[in-house]
């Protein structure tokens with residue numbers, strides 16, 4: 001179960017463009033080294049424990065649910081683990097990062113005054129820029145790194161964790177799953193037939209899970225309300241600042257209403273006018289923009305936002321009705337130094353995360369946004385080099401389509417379409433020159 005429900009059309013490709021632009025993160029890059037996820041032994045140990053945990057869980061479920069339901073659950077939890085194992089092996093999660101340490105501290109604090117929190121709780125930090133958190137069916141919690149770009153302080157992270165713990169305590173995902181199995185028992189549409197989901201390369205095991213049980217809108221909404229209520233009780237038992245529970249939700253409500261940033265033509269000219277390979281005006285030629293209609297795009301954005309906005313507003317109202325102490329509005333606490341450090345890391349990891357999920361085209365677009373703002377220029381120029389190297393390989397191997405979107409006038413902002421036109425206009429020689437220049441392989 002997740003923290004906020006984000007419309008499926010609003011995939012992380014769109015989301016990554018909605019980066020908050022702040023001006024106070026300066027001179028961090030000189031010393032910044034992207035997180036190392038190569039810790040093989042930690043991952044191996046984790047998977048071993050997770051597999052045992054999953055097997056114990058299955059055994060318990062088979063005792064509780066006999067016959068067909070038990071068998072289906074076993075099949076489902078085994079499939080889930082296979083997917084999850086793939087994600088872990090693919091290094092989709094960090095182990096032993098600053099994030100892990102801080103999250104572990106929060107959980108220790110929460111456990112002190114809440115005996116109902118499971119003892120063997122495990123939280124993983126995902127290399128994902130989307131601000132969200134999940135509770136996997138086996139009780140493992142996933143916190144996306146992107147969340148740290150949208151929350152203000154440690155208390156807000158604690159509030160998100162509390163919401164997820166509540167889902168777990170209330171066995172929400174299991175309940176939905178059992179109901180679905182029982183309802184489908186009469187026809188052939190059983191759980192395994194619900195696989196009609198297209199999971200992208202960077203999709204997590206949770207995507208599959210989510211798609212399988214998300215048919216139940218009303219019930220899911222009720223579960224969210226229950227997770228908020230119990231979550232808030234856990235939260236306030238632990239002495240975190242109460243209002244931050246609402247502030248966190250409010251932050252997430254804002255996140256998809258920020259309009260995509262525009263990349264100016266001058267930015268292209270300044271970044272791609274390189275020695276011995278001058279900028280060419282023809283690179284900026286666009287396919288016919290007459291198909292482009294801002295109202296249409298706006299409508300799409302609104303529709304994508306609809307799924308989460310009223311939903312979050314409703315959740316806030318429900319919380320305020322139930323807990324009168326939440327009927328105040330107060331600014332978020334200033335982050336302590338520790339949390340500021342996590343915010344910086346999350347920001348610096350935006351590009352490594354896009355690189356990890358092989359979103360090379362989008363990575364270039366995002367790097368250009370940072371460079372347009374003159375933020376940590378050396379760092380983002382380094383990423384331009386690495387990304388253009390990948391684009392060059394893809395172009396050489398005729399599979400650029402995998403890493404660079406096609407222009408879709410109805411689904412993309414004008415600025416993103418301009419970017420895509422630019423990228424597709426580049427010749428293989430142009431790409432090579434840019435790649436070499438930014439990865440400092442050229443003579444210049």
Ligand SMILES: [Zn+2]
Pocket residue numbers: 001002003004163167224227
């Ligand atoms: Zn939830």
